[in-house]
Amino acid sequence: xxxxxxxxxxxxxxxxxxxATPKPLLRVGGRPVMSYILDDLQELGIEEMVFVVGxxxxxxxxxxxxxxxxxxxxYVVQEVQDGTAGALRLAAPYVDEEVLILFVDTLFDxxxxxxxxxxxxxxxxIWAKEVEDYQHFGVILTDETGAMTRIVEKPSEPVSRLxxxxxxxxxxxxxxxxxxxxxxxxxxxxxxxxxxxxAFQYMVDQGARIRTAPVAxxxxxxxxxxxxxxxxxxxxxxxxxxxxxxxxxNTTLVQPVRIEEGVVVRDSSIGPNVTLERGVLxxxxxxxxxxxxxxxxxxxxxxxxxxxxxxxxxxxFSGTLSVAADSEVAG
Numbered sequence: 001x002x003x004x005x006x007x008x009x010x011x012x013x014x015x016x017x018x019x020a021t022p023k024p025l026l027r028v029g030g031r032p033v034m035s036y037i038l039d040d041l042q043e044l045g046i047e048e049m050v051f052v053v054g055x056x057x058x059x060x061x062x063x064x065x066x067x068x069x070x071x072x073x074x075y076v077v078q079e080v081q082d083g084t085a086g087a088l089r090l091a092a093p094y095v096d097e098e099v100l101i102l103f104v105d106t107l108f109d110x111x112x113x114x115x116x117x118x119x120x121x122x123x124x125x126i127w128a129k130e131v132e133d134y135q136h137f138g139v140i141l142t143d144e145t146g147a148m149t150r151i152v153e154k155p156s157e158p159v160s161r162l163x164x165x166x167x168x169x170x171x172x173x174x175x176x177x178x179x180x181x182x183x184x185x186x187x188x189x190x191x192x193x194x195x196x197x198x199a200f201q202y203m204v205d206q207g208a209r210i211r212t213a214p215v216a217x218x219x220x221x222x223x224x225x226x227x228x229x230x231x232x233x234x235x236x237x238x239x240x241x242x243x244x245x246x247x248x249x250n251t252t253l254v255q256p257v258r259i260e261e262g263v264v265v266r267d268s269s270i271g272p273n274v275t276l277e278r279g280v281l282x283x284x285x286x287x288x289x290x291x292x293x294x295x296x297x298x299x300x301x302x303x304x305x306x307x308x309x310x311x312x313x314x315x316x317f318s319g320t321l322s323v324a325a326d327s328e329v330a331g
Protein backbone atom coordinates (compact mmCIF):
# COMPACT_ATOMS: atom_id res chain seq x y z
CA UNK A 1 0.00 0.00 0.00
CA UNK A 2 1.14 3.54 -0.79
CA UNK A 3 -0.04 6.95 0.35
CA UNK A 4 -0.68 10.21 -1.52
CA UNK A 5 -0.39 13.44 0.46
CA UNK A 6 -1.26 16.72 -1.30
CA UNK A 7 0.81 19.60 0.15
CA UNK A 8 0.83 22.27 -2.53
CA UNK A 9 -1.45 24.93 -0.98
CA UNK A 10 -0.23 28.31 0.22
CA UNK A 11 -2.13 28.32 3.52
CA UNK A 12 -3.41 31.86 3.04
CA UNK A 13 -5.78 31.62 6.02
CA UNK A 14 -2.77 31.17 8.31
CA UNK A 15 -0.74 34.14 7.15
CA UNK A 16 1.59 35.65 8.24
CA UNK A 17 2.91 32.35 9.62
CA UNK A 18 2.81 30.65 6.21
CA UNK A 19 4.87 33.31 4.44
CA ALA A 20 8.00 31.42 5.51
CA THR A 21 6.65 28.11 6.84
CA PRO A 22 4.51 25.77 4.72
CA LYS A 23 1.17 25.02 6.34
CA PRO A 24 1.93 21.30 6.94
CA LEU A 25 4.95 22.31 9.03
CA LEU A 26 3.15 24.75 11.32
CA ARG A 27 3.40 23.41 14.85
CA VAL A 28 0.56 22.32 17.11
CA GLY A 29 1.09 20.56 20.41
CA GLY A 30 4.81 21.18 19.93
CA ARG A 31 5.09 19.27 16.61
CA PRO A 32 4.49 19.98 12.92
CA VAL A 33 0.95 19.10 11.85
CA MET A 34 2.25 16.73 9.18
CA SER A 35 4.31 14.70 11.66
CA TYR A 36 1.22 13.24 13.32
CA ILE A 37 -0.01 11.91 9.97
CA LEU A 38 3.36 10.53 8.90
CA ASP A 39 3.65 8.71 12.21
CA ASP A 40 0.22 7.12 11.68
CA LEU A 41 1.20 5.96 8.20
CA GLN A 42 4.46 4.42 9.37
CA GLU A 43 2.62 2.66 12.19
CA LEU A 44 0.36 1.14 9.53
CA GLY A 45 3.46 -0.09 7.71
CA ILE A 46 3.37 2.33 4.77
CA GLU A 47 6.84 3.46 3.76
CA GLU A 48 6.32 4.66 0.17
CA MET A 49 4.50 7.96 -0.26
CA VAL A 50 3.80 10.45 -3.03
CA PHE A 51 3.93 14.09 -1.93
CA VAL A 52 2.20 16.61 -4.19
CA VAL A 53 4.17 19.78 -3.46
CA GLY A 54 4.11 23.37 -4.65
CA UNK A 55 4.48 26.34 -2.32
CA UNK A 56 7.77 26.22 -0.35
CA UNK A 57 8.36 22.74 -1.77
CA UNK A 58 12.05 22.60 -0.84
CA UNK A 59 11.28 23.26 2.84
CA UNK A 60 8.74 20.43 2.88
CA UNK A 61 11.07 17.98 1.17
CA UNK A 62 14.01 18.83 3.43
CA UNK A 63 11.87 18.24 6.53
CA UNK A 64 10.60 14.85 5.35
CA UNK A 65 14.03 13.64 4.29
CA UNK A 66 15.66 14.79 7.54
CA UNK A 67 13.00 13.62 9.99
CA UNK A 68 11.69 10.52 8.18
CA UNK A 69 14.67 8.94 6.41
CA UNK A 70 12.88 5.57 6.23
CA UNK A 71 10.17 6.97 3.96
CA UNK A 72 10.61 6.40 0.24
CA UNK A 73 9.24 9.69 -1.05
CA UNK A 74 8.24 10.72 -4.55
CA TYR A 75 7.75 14.46 -5.06
CA VAL A 76 5.55 15.83 -7.83
CA VAL A 77 4.94 19.54 -8.33
CA GLN A 78 1.48 21.03 -8.76
CA GLU A 79 2.36 24.20 -10.66
CA VAL A 80 -1.28 25.24 -11.16
CA GLN A 81 -3.69 25.07 -8.23
CA ASP A 82 -6.51 23.46 -10.18
CA GLY A 83 -8.03 21.45 -7.36
CA THR A 84 -7.77 18.13 -5.59
CA ALA A 85 -8.39 16.02 -8.71
CA GLY A 86 -5.56 17.81 -10.50
CA ALA A 87 -3.27 17.21 -7.53
CA LEU A 88 -4.02 13.48 -7.44
CA ARG A 89 -3.53 13.05 -11.19
CA LEU A 90 0.12 14.03 -10.77
CA ALA A 91 0.67 11.04 -8.49
CA ALA A 92 -0.58 8.49 -11.04
CA PRO A 93 2.87 7.38 -12.33
CA TYR A 94 3.81 6.18 -8.84
CA VAL A 95 0.60 4.36 -7.87
CA ASP A 96 0.26 0.73 -8.88
CA GLU A 97 -1.50 -0.70 -5.84
CA GLU A 98 -3.92 0.17 -3.04
CA VAL A 99 -3.57 3.74 -1.85
CA LEU A 100 -4.41 5.96 1.11
CA ILE A 101 -5.12 9.62 0.36
CA LEU A 102 -4.68 12.12 3.20
CA PHE A 103 -5.00 15.89 3.31
CA VAL A 104 -3.02 17.56 6.08
CA ASP A 105 -5.40 20.39 6.92
CA THR A 106 -6.76 18.18 9.69
CA LEU A 107 -5.78 15.65 12.31
CA PHE A 108 -8.08 12.74 13.03
CA ASP A 109 -8.74 9.87 15.40
CA UNK A 110 -9.48 7.09 12.91
CA UNK A 111 -8.88 3.38 12.76
CA UNK A 112 -6.76 3.11 9.62
CA UNK A 113 -6.10 -0.56 10.29
CA UNK A 114 -9.56 -1.48 8.97
CA UNK A 115 -8.11 -1.25 5.44
CA UNK A 116 -6.15 -4.43 6.19
CA UNK A 117 -9.33 -6.44 6.77
CA UNK A 118 -11.70 -4.74 4.33
CA UNK A 119 -13.87 -7.37 2.55
CA UNK A 120 -13.20 -7.78 -1.15
CA UNK A 121 -16.56 -6.37 -2.27
CA UNK A 122 -15.51 -2.87 -1.19
CA UNK A 123 -13.51 -0.68 -3.60
CA UNK A 124 -12.53 1.78 -0.91
CA UNK A 125 -13.30 3.64 2.29
CA ILE A 126 -14.21 7.27 2.89
CA TRP A 127 -14.00 8.40 6.51
CA ALA A 128 -16.64 10.80 7.77
CA LYS A 129 -17.62 12.73 10.89
CA GLU A 130 -21.19 13.53 11.88
CA VAL A 131 -21.55 17.31 12.30
CA GLU A 132 -24.29 19.77 13.16
CA ASP A 133 -23.14 22.61 10.86
CA TYR A 134 -23.53 20.50 7.71
CA GLN A 135 -23.90 23.65 5.56
CA HIS A 136 -20.14 24.23 5.77
CA PHE A 137 -19.01 20.84 4.48
CA GLY A 138 -19.24 18.36 1.70
CA VAL A 139 -21.60 15.74 3.12
CA ILE A 140 -21.87 12.07 2.17
CA LEU A 141 -25.14 10.37 1.30
CA THR A 142 -25.22 6.60 1.85
CA ASP A 143 -27.46 3.63 1.19
CA GLU A 144 -28.70 1.19 3.82
CA THR A 145 -25.38 -0.71 3.78
CA GLY A 146 -23.30 2.39 4.55
CA ALA A 147 -21.99 2.68 0.99
CA MET A 148 -21.53 6.15 -0.48
CA THR A 149 -24.10 7.11 -3.08
CA ARG A 150 -23.31 10.81 -3.48
CA ILE A 151 -21.38 13.75 -2.01
CA VAL A 152 -23.16 17.10 -1.81
CA GLU A 153 -21.08 20.24 -1.27
CA LYS A 154 -22.39 22.62 1.42
CA PRO A 155 -26.09 21.68 1.22
CA SER A 156 -28.73 24.17 2.27
CA GLU A 157 -30.98 21.33 3.47
CA PRO A 158 -29.97 18.58 5.93
CA VAL A 159 -29.66 15.81 3.35
CA SER A 160 -26.84 14.35 5.45
CA ARG A 161 -24.71 15.26 8.46
CA LEU A 162 -21.78 13.00 7.51
CA UNK A 163 -18.96 15.42 6.69
CA UNK A 164 -16.19 14.43 4.30
CA UNK A 165 -12.92 14.95 6.23
CA UNK A 166 -10.35 14.35 3.47
CA UNK A 167 -9.23 10.85 4.39
CA UNK A 168 -9.69 8.02 1.88
CA UNK A 169 -8.59 4.48 1.05
CA UNK A 170 -8.93 3.28 -2.53
CA UNK A 171 -8.38 -0.36 -3.42
CA UNK A 172 -9.33 0.00 -7.11
CA UNK A 173 -6.62 2.49 -8.05
CA UNK A 174 -7.17 2.02 -11.78
CA UNK A 175 -10.81 3.06 -11.55
CA UNK A 176 -9.80 6.00 -9.33
CA UNK A 177 -7.48 7.46 -11.97
CA UNK A 178 -10.02 6.73 -14.67
CA UNK A 179 -12.46 8.80 -12.62
CA UNK A 180 -9.90 11.57 -12.21
CA UNK A 181 -9.38 11.73 -15.99
CA UNK A 182 -13.14 11.83 -16.49
CA UNK A 183 -13.41 14.68 -13.97
CA UNK A 184 -10.63 16.70 -15.59
CA UNK A 185 -12.28 16.28 -18.99
CA UNK A 186 -15.71 17.37 -17.73
CA UNK A 187 -15.01 21.01 -16.90
CA UNK A 188 -14.25 22.64 -13.53
CA UNK A 189 -16.64 23.10 -10.64
CA UNK A 190 -18.17 26.41 -9.52
CA UNK A 191 -14.88 27.57 -7.97
CA UNK A 192 -12.94 26.86 -11.14
CA UNK A 193 -11.32 23.75 -9.63
CA UNK A 194 -11.61 20.02 -10.25
CA UNK A 195 -12.74 17.99 -7.26
CA UNK A 196 -11.52 14.55 -6.23
CA UNK A 197 -15.00 13.81 -4.91
CA UNK A 198 -16.27 13.93 -8.51
CA ALA A 199 -13.86 11.09 -9.31
CA PHE A 200 -15.33 9.11 -6.42
CA GLN A 201 -18.77 9.77 -7.83
CA TYR A 202 -17.60 8.41 -11.17
CA MET A 203 -16.37 5.27 -9.42
CA VAL A 204 -19.74 4.78 -7.72
CA ASP A 205 -21.59 5.38 -10.99
CA GLN A 206 -19.46 2.62 -12.53
CA GLY A 207 -20.57 0.19 -9.84
CA ALA A 208 -17.80 0.59 -7.24
CA ARG A 209 -18.81 0.31 -3.60
CA ILE A 210 -17.09 2.82 -1.32
CA ARG A 211 -17.77 2.26 2.35
CA THR A 212 -18.15 5.08 4.85
CA ALA A 213 -16.34 4.74 8.18
CA PRO A 214 -16.58 6.93 11.29
CA VAL A 215 -13.86 8.92 12.98
CA ALA A 216 -13.82 9.46 16.74
CA UNK A 217 -12.34 12.93 16.35
CA UNK A 218 -11.55 15.42 13.63
CA UNK A 219 -9.41 18.46 14.35
CA UNK A 220 -8.98 21.26 11.84
CA UNK A 221 -5.59 22.95 11.44
CA UNK A 222 -6.49 25.21 8.51
CA UNK A 223 -6.98 28.54 10.29
CA UNK A 224 -5.83 30.16 13.52
CA UNK A 225 -8.91 29.62 15.69
CA UNK A 226 -9.21 25.93 14.78
CA UNK A 227 -5.46 25.40 15.10
CA UNK A 228 -5.74 26.68 18.68
CA UNK A 229 -8.69 24.33 19.31
CA UNK A 230 -6.61 21.43 18.01
CA UNK A 231 -3.74 22.47 20.27
CA UNK A 232 -6.13 22.25 23.24
CA UNK A 233 -7.21 18.75 22.26
CA UNK A 234 -3.61 17.57 22.01
CA UNK A 235 -2.65 19.11 25.34
CA UNK A 236 -5.65 17.53 27.05
CA UNK A 237 -4.86 14.08 25.67
CA UNK A 238 -1.23 13.31 24.86
CA UNK A 239 0.92 16.44 24.57
CA UNK A 240 0.46 18.36 27.82
CA UNK A 241 2.98 18.70 30.65
CA UNK A 242 5.95 20.65 31.99
CA UNK A 243 9.48 19.59 31.05
CA UNK A 244 11.67 19.00 34.13
CA UNK A 245 14.31 21.32 32.67
CA UNK A 246 11.88 24.25 32.43
CA UNK A 247 12.06 27.02 35.03
CA UNK A 248 8.66 28.11 36.37
CA UNK A 249 8.79 30.67 39.22
CA ASN A 250 6.00 32.55 41.01
CA THR A 251 3.61 31.53 38.23
CA THR A 252 0.08 30.13 38.08
CA LEU A 253 -0.46 27.29 35.63
CA VAL A 254 -4.01 26.68 34.41
CA GLN A 255 -4.17 23.31 32.67
CA PRO A 256 -3.83 22.18 30.00
CA VAL A 257 -0.38 23.58 29.20
CA ARG A 258 2.76 22.40 27.43
CA ILE A 259 6.02 23.92 28.64
CA GLU A 260 9.12 22.57 26.89
CA GLU A 261 12.80 22.26 27.72
CA GLY A 262 14.67 25.49 28.37
CA VAL A 263 11.55 27.58 28.91
CA VAL A 264 11.76 30.24 31.65
CA VAL A 265 8.51 31.63 33.11
CA ARG A 266 8.44 34.13 35.96
CA ASP A 267 5.70 36.15 37.67
CA SER A 268 3.05 35.10 35.17
CA SER A 269 -0.20 33.23 34.59
CA ILE A 270 -0.06 30.55 31.91
CA GLY A 271 -3.09 28.71 30.55
CA PRO A 272 -5.43 27.27 29.79
CA ASN A 273 -4.39 25.92 26.37
CA VAL A 274 -0.90 27.36 26.11
CA THR A 275 2.11 25.79 24.38
CA LEU A 276 5.51 27.33 25.11
CA GLU A 277 8.11 25.75 22.86
CA ARG A 278 11.77 25.24 23.63
CA GLY A 279 13.70 28.24 24.98
CA VAL A 280 10.74 30.63 25.37
CA LEU A 281 11.02 33.41 27.97
CA UNK A 282 7.86 34.77 29.64
CA UNK A 283 8.01 37.41 32.38
CA UNK A 284 5.23 39.36 34.06
CA UNK A 285 2.62 38.22 31.56
CA UNK A 286 -0.74 36.46 31.24
CA UNK A 287 -1.27 33.98 28.41
CA UNK A 288 -4.43 32.03 27.58
CA UNK A 289 -5.19 30.06 24.41
CA UNK A 290 -1.78 30.82 22.90
CA UNK A 291 0.93 28.99 20.96
CA UNK A 292 4.44 30.45 21.29
CA UNK A 293 7.25 29.29 18.99
CA UNK A 294 10.75 28.39 20.14
CA UNK A 295 13.07 31.13 21.35
CA UNK A 296 10.37 33.82 21.57
CA UNK A 297 10.17 36.25 24.50
CA UNK A 298 7.06 37.84 26.01
CA UNK A 299 7.33 40.48 28.70
CA UNK A 300 4.73 42.59 30.53
CA UNK A 301 1.98 41.47 28.19
CA UNK A 302 -1.47 39.89 28.24
CA UNK A 303 -2.17 37.63 25.26
CA UNK A 304 -5.22 35.58 24.38
CA UNK A 305 -6.26 33.62 21.27
CA UNK A 306 -2.83 34.23 19.77
CA UNK A 307 0.01 32.62 17.84
CA UNK A 308 3.53 33.98 18.25
CA UNK A 309 6.26 32.85 15.86
CA UNK A 310 9.72 31.62 16.76
CA UNK A 311 12.16 34.20 18.12
CA UNK A 312 9.51 36.93 18.15
CA UNK A 313 9.81 39.59 20.86
CA UNK A 314 6.61 40.89 22.48
CA UNK A 315 6.54 43.53 25.20
CA UNK A 316 3.89 45.71 26.77
CA PHE A 317 1.07 44.40 24.59
CA SER A 318 -2.47 43.44 25.60
CA GLY A 319 -4.88 41.66 23.26
CA THR A 320 -4.75 39.14 20.42
CA LEU A 321 -1.74 38.67 18.15
CA SER A 322 -0.83 36.59 15.14
CA VAL A 323 2.79 37.36 14.33
CA ALA A 324 5.35 35.42 12.30
CA ALA A 325 8.84 34.38 13.28
CA ASP A 326 11.39 37.12 14.14
CA SER A 327 8.70 39.79 14.62
CA GLU A 328 8.84 42.53 17.23
CA VAL A 329 5.77 44.06 18.88
CA ALA A 330 5.95 46.73 21.56
CA GLY A 331 2.70 48.05 23.03
